[in-house]
Amino acid sequence: AQKVTQAQTEISVVEKEDVTLDCVYETRDTTYYLFWYKQPPSGELVFLIRRNSFDEQNEISGRYSWNFQKSTSSFNFTITASQVVDSAVYFCALSEARGYGGSQGNLIFGKGTKLSVKP
């Protein structure tokens, strides 16, 4: 069964600290896609990154970086030198290849990690 687990419910850090948000996933498919979304207090889900299962190369975008490890089924997200504006709920999500097991490419979300960055 497909599942995404974000074990950290809430994290609180002080500005400029580094913080890592964990994501562990389960899937039977060999082709799948992983995503991170940010949900600020306004409520809209903001896309951050998409990775496919064949690309394990880590990615860095400014203060954000992602560590994808198939061996541990993890796709962790690190924010370096956190800022107050990073405060939000962050969701990790999984999408299987369309058609597998009836999937139409819908996203399966974790429960989210609420990050609070204090000044």
Place this chain on the structure above:
Amino acid sequence: GAGVSQSPRYKVAKRGQDVALRCDPISGHVSLFWYQQALGQGPEFLTYFQNEAQLDKSGLPSDRFFAERPEGSVSTLKIQRTQQEDSAVYLCASSQGTSGGGGETQYFGPGTRLLVL
């Protein structure tokens, strides 16, 4: 439009009332998804459209939930005889729908917050 829009942003309904939630996807996007997000939880899939065809409605919680996209662009999610457990944020997302293989990036609207009293 530039992004996905949804209306209304907030809706208060009395139990038993029917409600209709609208989603206007990104222009040209073939795929459209509806999700339900309960308080403190991640979004959960409700239904999926490819153009006007509803290809998956496996996530709809009951036959009181109905969705349509008659012309392949704007979609409406209708909830009949609302119950208190229907209170949630309803999110709409769209994607290009050109890859044919799933896994496309979905872009979300701001959501409609429904409160059933």
